[in-house]
Amino acid sequence: MLIVDSELCIGCGVCEESCAFGAIEVIDGCAVVGDACTLCGACVENCEVEALQIEGAEKSVQADLDSWRGVWVYCEFRAGTLAPVSLELLGAGRKLADARGVHLSAVLIGAGTGDTAQRLIGHGADIVYQVDDPALAYFTDEAYGAVLIDLIKKHKPEIVLAGATAIGRSFIPGVANSLGAGLTADCTHLDIRLDDGALLQTRPAFGGNIMATIVCLSSRPQMSTVRPKVMQAMEFDAARQGKIVNVTPDPVLLQTKVRVLESVVFEQDDVNIQESDILVAGGRGMDNAKGFELIRELADSIDAAVAASRAVVDAGWIGYPHQVGQTGKTVAPKLYIACGISGAIQHVAGMQSSETIVAINRDENAPIFDVADFGIVGDMYKIIPMLISKIEGHRKS
Amino acid sequence: MKIIVCVKQVPDAKDVRLDPKTNTLAREGVQSIMNPYDQYALEEAVLLKEQLGGEVTVLSMGPPQAVDVLRQAISLGADHGVLVSDRAFAGADTWATSYTLAKAIHKIGDFDLILCGKQAIDGDTAQVGPGLAIQLDIPFVTCIQKVREASESELVLERMMDDGYDVVAVSLPVLLTVVKDLNIPRIPSLKGKMKAKKAEFKILSAEDIGADSACIGLAGSPTQVVSVFPPPPRGERAVLTGTVEEQIEQLVEKIAVYL
Structure with missing residues (x-):
């Protein structure tokens, strides 16, 4: 609940202007909060007389936050091709991992991935979890989600990044929801807050008219999908060393209720x-x-x-x-x-x-x-x- | 077939303007509309009802005035409307929203199919649909561009991908999110408008749906907004001068770095 201290409020209207949702109005010299309030806190930050405060139950904090370590990137592989955003995310993930002093791992799910894992190492990954199985030839939310959830539960990374592509924006929300993890969509900037290791996730909202920075303090992993073309991939370095971990998925994870009958990839290559x-x-x-x-x-x-x-x-x-x-x-x-x-x-x-x-x-x-x-x-x-x-x-x- | 369509009331983008001086959103005269993607979801639900029989319930979460979108949905062919509304929901992120909608759906009862728009145009997250499916423990398929075949037990669908599309078959129950290409939403009929005028809506509170207070609103949200700020300003617009041909020459110089 957003509380207005009517003693402190001077009715200046700064909060009204700073509210992106039109939820505050100054009436008779005092701010009044309406139903449209989303508790984003923009007004609290802007109030010069500290008359506004967000009160309410804090999210209870998961007990074992410190046991989650490492930065992960889901590397998207479809129809024999690695999505370019995967390499961009390894570039961004490398910086986050170095800032945290932890390993950067890539998760590669698909069939016939060939030497892709080695490529991911050359572009910055320390570890590649390679899940290569004919049953994963076609993308399904259920199987890809189940495999990723299983790996996350076993290895407990603190951060998981994925491309904000059709695939990433489809199954990653399911993964985050299953884990009870916070997920921020379409990030355009990522940073680490050094004092508590929080991932600062910045994304556009309202069609790019405002930017919002989002954190997830109460649970792990911290998950983001990141737009293609905003992060910088590292140059390929064939000398980089890394470890490839072959993962054989439990057949139960590969059972799906959705069956892919056909996958049509347009020949014209300018659709994407x-x-x-x-x-x-x-x-x-x-x-x-x-x-x-x-x-x-x-x-x-x-x-x-x-x-x-x-x-x-x-x-x-x-x-x-x-x-x-x-x-x-x-x-x-x-x-x-x-x-x-x-x-x-x-x-x-x-x-x-x-x-x-x-x-x-x-x-x-x-x-x-x-x-x-x-x-x-x-x-x-x-x-x-x-x-x-x-x-x-x-x-x- | 029992179909539930999730709809959201959003500010109409054509009214949302950025004040170039203060870089804040000018909101005067901003109308609220049904989220555009949800209109395709609703239309598909009504088409399926017309083909297979059954009923369509629209569900929304939002402030009391969100009944306006439910009323609009009735005019477009929906049979019932339910609003979940409670101040305790304020500050809900996509996790808390999907939890709340799932609780409301349990309260509504049986369903075969849930349809949602791909995303809402105010938040653009595309996370509530898949999250809701997880909360309900049913499969989901996103970005549906075409329903190829529909029966009481199974759907054959085209889902849009970045480089083409996939054809998938799924048995019911399932949750689908839809894109614009799916259909062309109808305009309300006179009969529909009359029905909408008379329609009454069930309004459910947090207590009504039996929501755990630790799972709703701000307390139930794993993500928190820590700051909101204007995007970096675009550089000054460069002025090209002279004849059109001269302007094109200058333009080529300016964009040469990309070519």
Whole structure:
């Protein structure tokens, strides 16, 4: 419960402004808390006269916190391929493990993983728990979850990281819930608080309009899913030493109620837009589906993937996997080129964390220009061909 | 088929604006809506009911005004609505929320299928659906983009993956989370609106669902928010000058590092 000390409150309204949920209102010179309060504590921190306080039962602390040690990274392996985010997480995990003075372990689950475990060592893992079994050829939440839960219970790591991918965002919540562990989704920054070893997990909320730092003090492991493309992988070092532990899973763990009948991997390799360094996106301002031919031409010339706004996905001009925004994917490439996209808040929520944003739109008042680093007002059908030829010219010079 | 659809009332993003001067959320005139992903879950539930018979119950957790989304759900074809609402739930993270919803579902009774949106647009965690399945001890499949076959006992589904999709078969009961591609939600019929107007909703408190006070709200939440702050400001927008051709030349210089 958020308690307002009416003696101390001066009705300044700072809390009202700092509340992201619209849950505080100053009435007759005193703050009043409404039902929308989520106890996030933003107001408590901002109150200059210390009139606000969160009271209530503290979460009871698990007794054996100190016996949980080590940093783990779930390394995603699907259809013969290691998800690139796995190596990024080993890079991030290495720093956390060094700050804590503990080992960094990778968990590799799948079938036919070959020399992947050795690769993980070369990218920073001290130990690789390799669970390679034909029954794990296809991803299922149940089997992958059961195997990971079993390993976590046996080895008791203090931190478990996974990629915020379709797979990571599916089974990791189940794992955390089973363990009663705290889980923070879609982290973009991780750090260790040195005095108590707490993992400081920072993530965007409200479509990236606010950032929140989250901790888990009462239970272990501390779990996070981390967005692709935000952490830095370490260079591969063939000389790095590590230990590969082969794990034979108990057959009971591999029983699933969900049966995978078929796994379809698109041949076109630009569907996974969250893993691309450059995206060229098209919107309603293209006027028709043919616009994507031009978008794709630009994308091909700069090794980019193709993205889209909701409007053109709904119009059937391109498939849903390409949609960026609130009801599509959240992306953060190094370069995002928005063509004929007006920049509705729902779209911006999905791409405003991009490093550099370029907007091309004939409407100079389009809100996309408010988030763009570089904008050109004009007809994309004239601008894109010129852009392609200038890029070619630049490469030659 | 007995279907429960979990829905959340969220602020409408089109009304949520960032004040560029103070970098805080401007909330004046912010409307509340049914979470967009939940609308696809509800539509699929109603389609399944129309195909196989049965009933659809919508369940929400939130402040008393969240009955608005239940009423909307009735207008769109749901049969019953239940709200779990209690000040004691405040501060619930995804673990405490999934516990609370599971308790409420036990109170509601039998079910064959639970449908949830992939995630809510205010929190974007996608954690409550899978967590709820674990709490109910039933299997779950996330990000359903298509229901290929449905019968009283089994579903054949397409689940969206990053690089394609998987086709899976699962027997009931099961919990599914759904994405946008699944269907096109209907607009309410006149009859639906009339029904919604008259609808009454069961409101359950923490006590009603028999929740353990150590498992709900802030006390039941393993995660805690320690600070909330604005995102790092984007750099000043660079101005490109001259003719369009000159602007493109400058642009290529600026983005050359990525090419």
